[in-house]
Amino acid sequence: MINNFYIRNSLILIIKGENKMNNNEVITELENIVGQQFVSDKPEELFLYHYDFVTAEPEGKCDIVIMPNTEEEVQNIVKLANKHKIPVIPWVSGINFGSTATPLKGGIVVDLRRLNRVIEVNEDDMYALIEGGTTWADLQRYIGKHHPDLMAGITFSPPGTGVVPSCLCYGMFDLGMLGGTGAEFINGLEVVLGSGELVKIGSCSLSDCWYGRQPLPDLAGLFIGWEGSTGIVTKAAIKLWPKLPFRKTYTLMGKSIDIGIPVLLKLSKAGLGICDLFVFNYGWVQGGAGAYEKKVPLDPLKANLPDFIAGVTTQAYTEKQHEAQCEAIETIYKEGGIMELPGGADAYNLNLPIQGWGAWNFSRGGGGQWIGSYCSTRDITKYYEFARNISLKHGHTPQFYSRLLFGGHYCVARVNINFNKDDPKEIESARKILKEIHEEVTSLDGVVMYKAPEWAHKVNEEKTLPATVELIKKIKNLLDPNKIMNPGHGWGD
Amino acid sequence: MDGVINMAKKIRYIKGMGVTHIDTRQEIHKIDRYKNIEHYKDIIYQCGKCGTCRTVYQDADWAKVCPSGEFRKFESYYLGGKNLLIWGLTSGKLNWTNNLANIFYHCSVCMACVQQCQVPELHSFSGEWLMAMREEAVKQGYGPMPEQRLYTKHTMEEKNPYMEKHDDRLNWLPSHIKQTADAKLAYFVGCTSSYREKNVAVATVEILNSLKVDFRIHDNEACCGSPVYMTGQTEKAKILAETNVNNFKNAGIEKIVTSCAGCYRTWKDIYPNKFGLEHGIEVKHLPEFLLGKLKNGELNFTKEFNMKITYHDPCHIGRHMGIYEAPRDVLSNIPGIEMLEMPRNRSNAWCCGSGGGVRSAFKDMSAFAANERIEEAKETAAEAIVSCCPFCLNQFKNNIKDNEIQALDLSEIVKKVI
Numbered sequence: 001m002i003n004n005f006y007i008r009n010s011l012i013l014i015i016k017g018e019n020k021m022n023n024n025e026v027i028t029e030l031e032n033i034v035g036q037q038f039v040s041d042k043p044e045e046l047f048l049y050h051y052d053f054v055t056a057e058p059e060g061k062c063d064i065v066i067m068p069n070t071e072e073e074v075q076n077i078v079k080l081a082n083k084h085k086i087p088v089i090p091w092v093s094g095i096n097f098g099s100t101a102t103p104l105k106g107g108i109v110v111d112l113r114r115l116n117r118v119i120e121v122n123e124d125d126m127y128a129l130i131e132g133g134t135t136w137a138d139l140q141r142y143i144g145k146h147h148p149d150l151m152a153g154i155t156f157s158p159p160g161t162g163v164v165p166s167c168l169c170y171g172m173f174d175l176g177m178l179g180g181t182g183a184e185f186i187n188g189l190e191v192v193l194g195s196g197e198l199v200k201i202g203s204c205s206l207s208d209c210w211y212g213r214q215p216l217p218d219l220a221g222l223f224i225g226w227e228g229s230t231g232i233v234t235k236a237a238i239k240l241w242p243k244l245p246f247r248k249t250y251t252l253m254g255k256s257i258d259i260g261i262p263v264l265l266k267l268s269k270a271g272l273g274i275c276d277l278f279v280f281n282y283g284w285v286q287g288g289a290g291a292y293e294k295k296v297p298l299d300p301l302k303a304n305l306p307d308f309i310a311g312v313t314t315q316a317y318t319e320k321q322h323e324a325q326c327e328a329i330e331t332i333y334k335e336g337g338i339m340e341l342p343g344g345a346d347a348y349n350l351n352l353p354i355q356g357w358g359a360w361n362f363s364r365g366g367g368g369q370w371i372g373s374y375c376s377t378r379d380i381t382k383y384y385e386f387a388r389n390i391s392l393k394h395g396h397t398p399q400f401y402s403r404l405l406f407g408g409h410y411c412v413a414r415v416n417i418n419f420n421k422d423d424p425k426e427i428e429s430a431r432k433i434l435k436e437i438h439e440e441v442t443s444l445d446g447v448v449m450y451k452a453p454e455w456a457h458k459v460n461e462e463k464t465l466p467a468t469v470e471l472i473k474k475i476k477n478l479l480d481p482n483k484i485m486n487p488g489h490g491w492g493d
Numbered sequence: 494m495d496g497v498i499n500m501a502k503k504i505r506y507i508k509g510m511g512v513t514h515i516d517t518r519q520e521i522h523k524i525d526r527y528k529n530i531e532h533y534k535d536i537i538y539q540c541g542k543c544g545t546c547r548t549v550y551q552d553a554d555w556a557k558v559c560p561s562g563e564f565r566k567f568e569s570y571y572l573g574g575k576n577l578l579i580w581g582l583t584s585g586k587l588n589w590t591n592n593l594a595n596i597f598y599h600c601s602v603c604m605a606c607v608q609q610c611q612v613p614e615l616h617s618f619s620g621e622w623l624m625a626m627r628e629e630a631v632k633q634g635y636g637p638m639p640e641q642r643l644y645t646k647h648t649m650e651e652k653n654p655y656m657e658k659h660d661d662r663l664n665w666l667p668s669h670i671k672q673t674a675d676a677k678l679a680y681f682v683g684c685t686s687s688y689r690e691k692n693v694a695v696a697t698v699e700i701l702n703s704l705k706v707d708f709r710i711h712d713n714e715a716c717c718g719s720p721v722y723m724t725g726q727t728e729k730a731k732i733l734a735e736t737n738v739n740n741f742k743n744a745g746i747e748k749i750v751t752s753c754a755g756c757y758r759t760w761k762d763i764y765p766n767k768f769g770l771e772h773g774i775e776v777k778h779l780p781e782f783l784l785g786k787l788k789n790g791e792l793n794f795t796k797e798f799n800m801k802i803t804y805h806d807p808c809h810i811g812r813h814m815g816i817y818e819a820p821r822d823v824l825s826n827i828p829g830i831e832m833l834e835m836p837r838n839r840s841n842a843w844c845c846g847s848g849g850g851v852r853s854a855f856k857d858m859s860a861f862a863a864n865e866r867i868e869e870a871k872e873t874a875a876e877a878i879v880s881c882c883p884f885c886l887n888q889f890k891n892n893i894k895d896n897e898i899q900a901l902d903l904s905e906i907v908k909k910v911i
Contacts, residue, residue: 040567044593047581048568054541067566093544094568113566137548137555145554159555160544290613355545355611366539422538422584 023063026084030066030108033076038067038114049094049109050102054360055369056419056430057099057453060488062089062109069114071190071198071234078232078484079196081108087487088194090228092133092162096169098372098451100227104488110232112162118142119235125211126150126240127187132164132233136353139163143240151175151243153185154352161353164236168224170374170450172403172412174276174313174352175241177268180406181374183224187212190235191223194480202237210237222475227451229490230479241275244315246322249276251341252310252333256301257281257384257400260308263336265377267312268408270332272325276313277408281384281400283391284416285309287362293418294364298397308338359399365420369430371437371456372414375447377404380413383447386440387415394433412450413441454488461491524618527767530625534583536614537622542573546606553836558605560846560862569596572606572619579622594635597626599858601851602723603808603844620813627725637724638854645721649729652715652736653684654853662714665691670698673707679746680708681760683753683883684716690883696908697752697779703911704786708750713740719755719809722763724850731768738764738772748775750782752904754809754882755848762814778810780820780881780903787826796910797829802901803875804832805866805889806842807882820881820903827910833873835866843869845880847888863892870898877901 023041030039040046041064049062063086068074081088087107094101103109112133120129121143130139137159139152153173155166165171167182179185188202188210199205201220202213213220223230254260260279268277280288282300287293297303312329316322333340360368375383380402388398399416415437419430438456441447442463449456461469469491476492479485487493524536547562548555557563562571569578575597581587600623607619630636637645644654651659665687680701686694701708715736722730737760741749751757761776777785786792804824810816817839825832837843846852846862867889870878877899880886889900 038566042592044578044587044590044596045567045569047587048542048574048577052541053577065567093542095541095543111566111568135544137544141548141555158543158545159550160547355543355550360541361539361612364539366541368541422535422580 026080026086027064029080030064030077033080034066034068034073038069040065049091049111052094052096052099052102053421054095054367055099055453056367056421056427056434057102057369060102060104061106062103063106065109065111067111067114071115071192074110074115074192074232074234075196075198077108077110078192078194081484082194082196082482085482085484088232088484089486090132090232092165093135093160095157095161096165096451098169098227098453098456100169100451100453100486100489101165104454107484107487112232115234121147121150121240122210123147123150125209126242127210127237128152128240129210129235129237130163131235132162134163135160136163139238140353147240149243150240152238152240153179153182155182156356157353158355159353163238164233165228167236167238168233169227170225172405176403176405177274177277177407178241179239180409183220184406185239186220186224187237187239189220189223189233191231191233193231194482194485198234204237222479225450225491227490228486229493230476230485244317246317246319247313247315248322248326250310250312250329250333252308252312252338253306253341254308254310254336254338256307258381259337260310261380261402263333263338264310264404265408266332266336267329268377268404270328272328273314273316273321274312274329275315276311276403278401278403279308279310281388281398282307282309283397283399284359284401286397287359287399287416287418288356291362292364293362293397296397298395299392300397309341310338359416360418362397362399362416363418363420363426365418365422365426367419367421367427367430368416369434370414370416371434371441371449372412372451373441373447373449374410374412375444377408377411379444379447380411382444383413383441384415386444387437390433390437390440391415391417394429396433413447415441457490524614526618526621528621528625530579530583530622530629533618533622533625534579536618537576537583538580539612540573540576540580540615542568542571542577544571544573546572546610548609549837549841550609550611553841556837556841556843558609558837558841558843560603560844560858560865561600562606563865564858564861565599570599572610575600575623575626576615576619579626589630589633589635591635594630595638597623597630598636598638598641598724598850599855601808601844601846601849601862603848604812605808605841605844608812608840624723624725627723628727629725631725631727637726637850640853641720641724641850644853645724645726645729648716648721648733652733653688654716654720655684655688657688662687663710663712665694666698666710667695671702672709674709675745676707676709677745677747678706678708679741679744679749680710681717681749681751681753681756682710682714683751683756685883685887686753689887690902693752693883693886693902693904696902696904697750699908700783700904700911701750704791711740711744711746715740717753717756717759718763719759720850722759722767723848727767730763734759734764734768734770738770741774742772746774748777750777750779752779752881752883752902754778754807755884758809758813778816778819778881780823781816783823783907784819787823792911794827794910798827798906798910799829800877801831801833801875802877802879803835803870803873804838805835805845805870805878805880805885806839807880807885808842808844808848809882811842812840823907824879824903827906830906833875835869835873837869845885845888847884852888859888860892863888867893867898879903879906
């Protein structure tokens with residue numbers, strides 16, 4: 001009873017303007033939209049929406065959680081929120097390591113998990129039309145069952161996380177060498193704007209086909225990279241690729257990142273049917289394998305352990321083509337002083353998505369956060385060196401990962417810091433280390449953090465051309481006139 | 494290089510468990526089973542509610558596994574949510590409330606979620622703190638749920654949760670059944686077979702007679718305590734356990750065969766390991782017992798049973814006790830039977846929704862779970878869903894509509910073919 005009173009009063013505080021009303025009335029109106037069982041303001045249900053339970057970012061506060069089942073219901077929720085000027089936070093799993101779904105200014109969390117249907121798979125144009133709350137498990141289940149000759153690009157994130165948020169926030173997939181970032185996998189969108197209007201982006205805006213964004217004005221950029229601050233995506237068409245009959249995944253191993261990266265760069269530009277090209281350092285592999293940070297060598301390099309572990313996946317239509325591709329791949333890595341791990345990836349029979357939770361639980365404290373950035377391929381080694389030195393200085397085993405994307409046109413580089421999320425001192429320490437790493441790596445030209453938390457986002461904004469920032473603000477005002485969409489996150493806030 | 498190779502070798506793909514290297518890593522956190530919530534509070538927050546607990550990991554088309562989460566939808570009702578609610582509670586961010594207790598009781602403790610989690614400690618021990626929270630809810634005065642309180646009161650008085658008289662417990666027993674007064678082997682009937690699914694009890698004793706097994710039924714058998722224990726009422730369940738152990742020991746019983754999955758788990762695991770009642774009585778579940786007889790040639794199937802069936806793994810013998818193959822081995826040896834597997838089977842089986850006190854307290858969720866399983870069984874084209882738990886059987890019978898599929902117990906089939 002006390003908790004309910006507290007929560008209800010807190011919502012009154014965030015309601016601005018003349019349309020003051022109490023929480024009971026808002027709840028009643030929301031219940032009228034989606035039904036009583038899909039709205040809650042009970043502390044025990046709200047608790048799970050206050051923050052992501054992973055990162056060192058501060059907690060927010062969810063006042064109401066609601067689960068719509070149709071785009072019309074999403075529209076009605078956003079219109080109601082506009083009427084009362086209540087923040088609205090789109091949410092699928094709440095995990096993205098940037099805390100971008102944390103309700104920093106209270107409000108209504110719109111949990112999209114009921115909007116998880118795969119509406120259509122178009123085999124001709126190779127795309128899946130999915131709802132905004134579809135998870136990787138939902139998508140894989142559907143494609144595996146009904147379209148086994150096609151494949152979706154899949155992240156390293158767990159199966160319960162969302163496909164659409166990953167695409168919108170520049171997540172990257174195991175087909176990244178073919179298609180680029182998740183954003184580039186988007187063919188079209190259906191979006192409820194911050195104003196409550198419903199729009200469609202791409203070929204679907206004037207037809208029933210969702211084959212692409214061309215040749216129309218590409219408005220997808222109004223929602224990609226904005227971290228839910230311009231609208232709620234209720235449908236998206238996501239590119240699929242043919243699953244070719246001849247496939248091989250190499251697991252490569254080398255002494256150090258500086259020796260291995262030139263090999264990967266060469267592979268990325270050799271046109272060998274490569275779908276995925278990524279590298280872990282030894283620390284990341286240890287974390288992923290469930291090791292405990294305190295029980296493994298702090299510096300694997302000093303312990304003479306291999307610090308370069310890479311994955312290369314190639315596929316081909318014919319056996320002859322496959323053999324030629326494999327021969328070229330093997331020649332390149334052998335010439336570069338890299339060897340294949342005996343047994344390779346075939347021994348794991350790995351199916352994505354996986355649960356790489358070990359990498360986030362390396363400290364056995366359930367807390368982990370990255371500095372993840374897009375950058376030029378020429379800076380991967382420098383990025384690692386910077387991050388490695390800072391990690392070691394603070395007593396952390398470096399955990400590094402990089403993936404080459406879109407035929408080697410650019411890459412992503414990431415470093416993790418793990419901590420005990422039950423220990424305020426460790427959280428504070430992790431925050432400082434992460435900021436130090438961020439400052440150092442962004443000194444490299446073109447390094448930009450993605451899924452950036454609020455503090456990193458401010459750094460991005462400060463560096464951006466002022467006229468560009470102004471344009472962003474104008475767009476934000478147009479799409480979200482009452483500034484109710486995920487306030488505190490994204491651009492133009 | 495050896496370090497990487499050795500680490501890589503530890504990671505492997507196990508059908509139904511995905512890519513895993515599950516071990517308990519006792520050197521990091523000393524974890525015991527059956528402890529209170531305090532014992533687990535420094536492990537629980539390793540969970541990041543990643544959602545892996547919601548679907549079959551790397552198998553069965555990533556099918557959903559959690560009746561509680563799929564019915565209520567909110568994050569709190571999945572394992573990840575429950576883990577972090579416990580962290581919230583033990584770290585002072587949340588208080589005990591009726592709603593908190595309600596969330597934890599909104600679960601059949603089927604442990605399908607636990608099976609999917611790939612964090613070693615959480616995979617191995619989440620089931621422990623799901624039960625510890627129920628125990629704590631009772632201590633704090635928020636548990637059990639009203640319906641569970643009602644049946645517990647009756648169970649403590651009349652030794653069964655079905656609101657029946659204890660004196661009527663053996664009314665099902667046919668007069669032609671031959672018992673041996675000084676037999677060392679007892680058939681532990683259980684409450685569901687005694688009062689609701691009497692056909693299971695009758696079939697079991699007829700099988701035992703056919704096999705010429707010397708056995709008896711204790712005339713003062715009490716509820717094993719499972720429905721009381723599973724709702725967090727440990728002390729009361731222990732009283733029932735002590736009653737049974739004393740009665741059976743005093744009667745000179747050395748071995749128990751039971752056709753109930755819940756009774757089996759309670760006698761075999763909960764009595765000694767949770768209650769500390771080292772009774773020393775050998776406990777066998779009927780399919781295990783029959784498989785032994787089949788292997789040594791004492792059991793022969795002389796008739797055909799021509800039917801397509803699908804086997805439903807009861808949680809109490811499956812995930813809780815690791816028995817998956819014995820029932821399948823018995824059934825697949827019966828001439829005429831065609832076994833069809835549901836996509837979610839063995840450790841990934843979808844719960845029937847009757848256990849953990851759910852059927853009494855949350856009838857809507859219970860029916861939702863049962864119907865999901867019945868639909869899955871129908872999709873295999875099986876004519877019958879077969880289990881070896883009278884509680885599962887009763888649940889299916891109550892939820893099957895228009896005779897679209899039959900529900901049978903393994904004992905009923907075996908009885909017809911010997």
